[in-house]
Amino acid sequence: MRKTLAALIGAAATVTMIAGAGVAAASPAHPASPAHPVTITHPASAHRAVTGTEHFQAVSTSLTSSRSKVVAYGVFNASGVDIATSNTRDTFKFPGGKFRVTHHATRSRQHFNTTTCAGTFRERGTYKLSHGTGRYAGISGHGRYRLRGLIVARHTAHGCSRRPIAIQVIIRAHGPVTLP
Secondary structure, eight states, X not given: OHHHHHHHHHHHHHHHHHHHXXXXXOOSSOOOOTTSOEEEEOTTOSOEEEEEXXXXXXXXXXXXXXXXXXXXXXXXXXXXXXXXXSSSEEEEEETTXXXXXXXXXXXXXXXXXXXXXXXXXXXXXXXXXXXXXXTTTTOEEEEEEEEEEEEEEEEXXXXXXXXXXXXXXXXXXXXXXXXX
């Protein structure tokens, strides 16, 4: 039973990582943060790139969806949709464009308590931003993320159900980003 529950938690952690581990967003206008503005002028254009630290956060409570809502603040502030496209890639879609987030777990751990039928999982990793379209064409950036999750199963006469009834995942990420 413990092996089954451990596998369940592992699978849930993978699903939730796919649903939102690479967390990012962008807004139609991207003014530099007054506290940390950095501008770069590209010789080939009259536009100035905006560079600074961006913070991302996502909260998911779905056991099945490959889409999550994401929020960004820092260089740009916005809310959008994270669409999981593989175990290591997501596409973040916002009004005016989208971009890719590629993520890689560097550390993870999990625990399931058979008395409470609840488990926790944590993951740390890195991400990269690329392949922007529309207003996000040329976006680049990278950073680190932390994922924390809780999974709950039903109590049964024989211990815990093999299927989870609830999940909550909170992802926080930050790192430098450049928007041309």
